[in-house]
């Protein structure tokens with residue numbers, strides 16, 4: 459860890475305690491998306507393409523400002539635009555930056571069969587290692603957020619890396635850097651959580667959004683991308699953000715009980731057949747009795 | 755053990771008994787081995803995706819991406835072989851009364867007390883069950899496999915299809931693996947002469963009489979003594 463060389467434990471000729479001794483560094487990173495201050499400018503979309511070396515894709519117009527219906531293998535960051543009619547009849551334009559949530563319990567990783575194709579770093583970033591990806595698409599089945607996207611050209615799957623390449627050298631993700639309103643923040647998980655909570659409180663107390671809150675879903679162990687929502691009770695309004703995301707039960711069933719049952723049955727079957735052979739031996743042909751012999 | 759003397763009895767077959775009669779045509783044998791090869795490929799690559807402990811199996815067929823690319827194609831080839839098998843053998847695989855009696859007394863078969871079983875036609879109950887289970891499984895593997903094949907073709911609004919497909923595909927594959935293990939064991943180790951019959955296409959009269967007596971009567975023109 460690069461931080462290890464900045465943390466001092468002993469100092470020569472120094473009277474008194476070592477400054478910062480016993481300090482606990484938090485490695486967990488987090489991106490905070492405050493949907494209430496997003497203006498839908500899509501600077502983050504462009505920054506993501508630029509940093510990751512993709513060219514701008516064909517857009518799909520569907521009567522909204524949204525660039526395309528969902529993220530793509532070469533378009534990892536998408537602002538979802540949703541018109542919402544409030545109880546008093548007024549309209550709200552809800553804008554949410556959609557990307558990988560970097561789940562603490564990533565369903566994509568749970569489902570992946572390829573050694574080393576998906577890794578989770580100690581700072582919480584979930585990253586795909588395309589060199590090891592076999593293109594089976596199991597991660598697509600495992601993810602509750604519809605994030606991993608298959609590239610028919612590469613036969614591999616791609617998604618947001620939380621700019622792991624930037625973060626590992628002390629830079630913030632490209633989208634954060636590009637955001638002009640300050641609705642995107644990056645820092646430690648606990649700092650971002652605090653910031654998000656105080657913003658939500660402000661929205662509740664000052665701005666009249668009684669249901670404002672923070673989206674950090676427990677079903678996936680929390681996420682390393684969190685949202686401040688005006689209406690945390692209805693995350694679905696924000697372009698299909700699931701209310702209670704979790705690794706699909708079918709994926710659990712497949713990867714846990716079925717796997718062990720299957721393995722046991724296969725090993726048991728082979729052992730059983732070997733024992734059968736030792737016990738009763740082969741079936742051999744027998745001589746034909748005279749009454750069944752004779753030229754046909 | 756009561757089975758000892760029937761199993762280990764010294765052979766006293768005559769030249770007549772050892773004469774070869776045809777059992778599988780050239781086309782039947784080619785298709786059988788085509789099915790065996792394509793199934794084995796699906797098995798090796800499928801098991802590689804099934805558990806990290808067997809992921810190394812992918813290496814022997816050219817690595818993970820190669821295995822992923824070809825698995826569905828070999829699945830399709832396997833489906834073709836199953837369809838041809840259905841055309842070739844579907845008729846011979848129909849169950850009759852003797853088969854049901856045979857199934858009720860399957861314990862005797864397992865204990866190598868074959869003389870306690872009703873006479874068997876071209877195929878026995880076990881072979882018929884294997885055949886029909888494989889035909890049914892192939893259909894399920896094909897349908898679920900198609901859902902998994904083209905990842906980008908299943909939109910998010912249909913993602914429940916993926917959940918269903920992977921569970922069906924893995925469960926059905928497991929069932930076929932169990933049956934396949936039994937099938938390979940019986941035809942290579944347990945029933946002597948079976949493997950050779952699928953290679954050379956012939957069996958001895960004594961083999962036919964012992965294991966497929968009704969079929970023996972049929973192809974040799976002998977009628978059953980008590981009929």
Ligand code: HEM
Pocket residue numbers: 571594793796797799800801803804805821822825826827828829830832833892895896898899900902903904923924927930931
């Ligand atoms: C009939 C046509 C078939 C098609 C189109 C098909 C397709 C697929 C696809 C697309 C996958 C997803 C993973 C991948 O491709 O890497 C898969 C997985 C698998 N297939 Fe097939 N397959 C077929 C037949 C078979 C057969 C005959 C077997 C026999 C053992 C089999 C066993 C498996 C297994 C064990 C897995 C892995 C399941 C898991 O990871 O839990 N498949 N198949």
Ligand code: SF4
Pocket residue numbers: 566569570571572575576586590591592593594595596597598606614615
């Ligand atoms: S497509 Fe690649 S990353 Fe996704 S589960 Fe398969 S091997 Fe893993």
Ligand code: SF4
Pocket residue numbers: 557558559560561564565566567584600601602603604605606617
């Ligand atoms: S959002 Fe999906 S792709 Fe991202 S870490 Fe979670 S499960 Fe994986």
